[in-house]
Amino acid sequence: MKLRRNSNFLIEPASAATGDIAFNLIVFFLVCASTQPDTGRKQIIPRSESQAKQTEQTQNLEVALDRTGVTVNTEKIPLADFPSRIKRKLQGKSRPEDRIVVVKSGKDVPYHHWIAITGAIEEAGGIITLQLEDERQVQVQ
Amino acid sequence: MKIPRKKFRAEVPSVAMGDIAFNLLIFFVILARAQDDSHLKWQPASTPTVEAVKNVGVSVVIDIDSKLYLNGREIGESELASAIEKLLENVPAGRRTVLLKVDRNVTALRFEPVIEAVSKAGGDLVHILEEKSTPNAQK
Numbered sequence: 411m412k413l414r415r416n417s418n419f420l421i422e423p424a425s426a427a428t429g430d431i432a433f434n435l436i437v438f439f440l441v442c443a444s445t446q447p448d449t450g451r452k453q454i455i456p457r458s459e460s461q462a463k464q465t466e467q468t469q470n471l472e473v474a475l476d477r478t479g480v481t482v483n484t485e486k487i488p489l490a491d492f493p494s495r496i497k498r499k500l501q502g503k504s505r506p507e508d509r510i511v512v513v514k515s516g517k518d519v520p521y522h523h524w525i526a527i528t529g530a531i532e533e534a535g536g537i538i539t540l541q542l543e544d545e546r547q548v549q550v551q
Numbered sequence: 552m553k554i555p556r557k558k559f560r561a562e563v564p565s566v567a568m569g570d571i572a573f574n575l576l577i578f579f580v581i582l583a584r585a586q587d588d589s590h591l592k593w594q595p596a597s598t599p600t601v602e603a604v605k606n607v608g609v610s611v612v613i614d615i616d617s618k619l620y621l622n623g624r625e626i627g628e629s630e631l632a633s634a635i636e637k638l639l640e641n642v643p644a645g646r647r648t649v650l651l652k653v654d655r656n657v658t659a660l661r662f663e664p665v666i667e668a669v670s671k672a673g674g675d676l677v678h679i680l681e682e683k684s685t686p687n688a689q690k
Contacts, residue, residue, distance in 0.1 A: 429569020436576055448650065449601035450679040475659075515659035522596035522655040524662075525680060529598050542663055 451529065453538075470510045471499055471536070473527065475519045480527055492527065497534040511536040588612050588623040593654040597683040604677050609638050610650040611665060613657045619665065628664055635672035649674035 473496075474481040480492055487495055496511070503509050511531050515524060528538050593614045611631070612620040619626055621634055639647045649669050653662050669676050 427569070429567075429573055433569055433572050433576065436573070436580075440580070448604045448679050449682065450604050450650070450677050451598060451601060452604075453676045453678060515663060517658060517660040519659040520655065521653045521657045521659075521662055524659060525596040525598055525678065540663060540666065542667060 470512050472512045472514065473531065475513065475515045475524060475527055477516065477518050478523065493530040493534065496531055496536065500534050500536055506537060509535055509537050510539050512539045512541050514541045588620060591620055593652055595679055595681045596655040598680045599683050601680055601682045604650065607648040607650060609635060609674065610652060611669065612652045613654060613662055613665060615654045617657050617661050631665065632668040632671040635669060635674055639672060639674060647673060647675050648677055650677050650679050652679045
């Protein structure tokens with residue numbers, strides 16, 4: 411005589427709980443998503459320079475950017491040498507007005523290139539001043 | 552003789568509570584997403600050192616197609632300064648952070664006027680960047 415096995419061992423969770431499970435899952439993923447921190451670099455832009463001050467700044471360091479290169483006071487510099495060169499140029503300048511670096515960018519300068527150069531200037535202790543197309547200057551500390 | 556009235560009790564079935572909560576949550580998530588910029592496509596530039604930045608109320612994005620967005624909504628360059636000014640109206644100094652998220656390949660012609668607009672509005676600019684993993688890793 412064969413004995414039949416009882417195969418009803420499957421235990422199903424109550425279907426009423428699926429809503430709650432979904433709810434908790436969503437809350438979990440929302441919390442995960444919202445706590446992703448942003449990382450970056452601060453740049454305080456206090457004011458736009460007046461026309462009168464612009465004329466005073468002719469003796470400041472001038473950094474001109476093109477699509478892939480960089481020029482410091484009309485001298486073309488290899489990108490790899492730029493951080494050390496700018497550090498050397500700013501060495502010994504303690505007054506903030508002496509550490510102003512005027513950054514002129516060509517229209518086609520990509521953001522990643524601009525960020526790399528301005529980052530190097532800031533690291534060397536320079537105070538960035540943007541010279542825009544319409545000749546207005548924005549000082550960046 | 553007083554005949555007692557039959558009481559009709561109307562109850563929301565507790566089984567449906569999970570579904571109600573679920574739908575409410577979806578509703579609020581969609582509402583929040585309208586002000587969010589996580590759906591925008593942009594690739595951050597990299598830098599050797601970065602610092603953690605608190606998520607704040609104002610974020611400006613220039614996406615992969617050089618389109619400009621303020622808090623997830625497309626905006627014109629000329630309206631940006633006044634719109635940021637309005638958002639920062641009652642925010643005290645020191646807490647006027649504006650996150651700038653610019654795609655790495657966007658050109659100066661597009662991003663410099665945006666930096667100027669943030670400056671004009673009196674915002675404290677924070678460039679959102681990623682940490683460079685190896686030196687000379689930039690494309």
